[in-house]
Amino acid sequence: MAIFRRLIWCLLVAVVAPAGAATVRICVQNIDYYPHYDFSKLPGRGYAADLFALFTAKTGVKITLLPLPVKRLQDNPECQLVYPDNPQWHSAKGEQQPLYFSQSFTGIIGSTVVRRGEGHIELSAIRAIAVPRGFTPDHLLAVQQNYSFNLVEVSDATAALQMLLKKRVDAADVEWHVAKYLINKLGQPDALEIGRLLPLASVGFHLSSRDHGELLRRFDLFLLQYQSEVAQLKARYQLQTVEQLKINIVEPQSPAPSDQ
Template sequence: MKSTRVCSLLALLFASAVSAESYVIGVENLPFAPHYSIDQQGRYQGFARELFDRFASHSGVQLSYLPLPASRLLAALLEGEVDFKYPDSGNWAQAQKADKALHYSQAVVAYVDGVLVAPKHQGHAIEQLKRLGMVSGWTPWGYQQGIEAGQIQLTYSDDLRTLIRQTLKQDTDGAYFNVVVATHYLDNIRARPGALVFDPKLPHTRGNFHLSTLRHRQLLQRFDRFLLECQEEVDALKDKYRVEANLDSEYMGVEQWKLDFLKRQKAKARLE
């Protein structure tokens, strides 16, 4: 409760001290729920939208969101078309950022990119992964050696929907994507929970999404303070949207009802 009171007090202080500050966050114009997506009216929504809206309220600033193609977003930041970019990471597009003094926030949310396979193929050796599906523009970290050696053939899709469909039809042996986002799509949009599962034994990448800016370092520092002082509020949002659902367990990304079911099945098997 203490951090919640501190968070509320900071909101009052910032609201009284700051006025008429307005900034634009450049965001990705693609479906990436539960992290973020764009609705039919072109409005940014999801975990990231609610998080930044709460920061704006606490800090007394005005934030607006400009959805852009992911390939255009960094250029928009560097050219001053937007004030901030989300998501971003110091590990991304390093060649394009080489001579730029970009600043990054503390970690906003953790993520895992990896391969989802049919349940019967979970735990198989990487040598059995012959055809890997992925969305255009993504880099399959951990699989470059097999790709260069001709052991893994890449199949590109325009979006997650096509990627998942190809893997369900067994046109590919696995789908490389953000694990929480792909699982959310299967559970809530495709209505095929458990049809594909994350394979933690295959190469996968852990990282964090950050907010970045070229010119507004002070506001970025205020955002970092918000993440720290309002940690309980931020954690509650993460739980609400399940953006970090079971990232440290074998059931990464699995909805809670299915997680409970799988645990019961495992407990039952031990008793037999």
């Protein structure tokens, strides 16, 4: 057993050890999605920015970040790696070209948030949901045809939450950690909660690459070797899973047919 552990350690050292002047270029979304990340300005801030800095500190591999619009991240020859990405986003488009993925760095909770005290409102009672421009709410689109709610596109997540607080919509499609951060900035930290009977998506954030699977394996081994430090980063930014929040992902049922 001791020999096996030593072999594993040697493998980790070989792959994760400092690599001198080696540099990795990661293309990232040029948006503010704090606390997960904010790469609207470099060097960036939030969990992902700190995680990349930790990777460099522990491995010696330098990272160059290239912020780009979401639509320019894929199939871009300038990008060795892309963050964030998820296999589901590609399979939903029917893409056939092989793509490599790292292990998940963290997970998001694509929640439908409501005003405090309305956490058990049913989807049949929802008439309008605010959606930030540029985000595709697949978990809402999948059930929209069976219900009568409208998706109201707004400029960003802050605008979506403000519409909800002003009762201009019944809910807002905003990732839960992002919603908590923004609602604190608005000075109303206890004004919202997750709609526990409304559509919710739990999605992992990965690195991806078309051609650099070996770089992703290096990140995977880094996550394994420094899992304690990674956990501390998640705790610093208060990133939680649906299990930690004790939330069940509920599949909305089709409404009962009317007697009329």
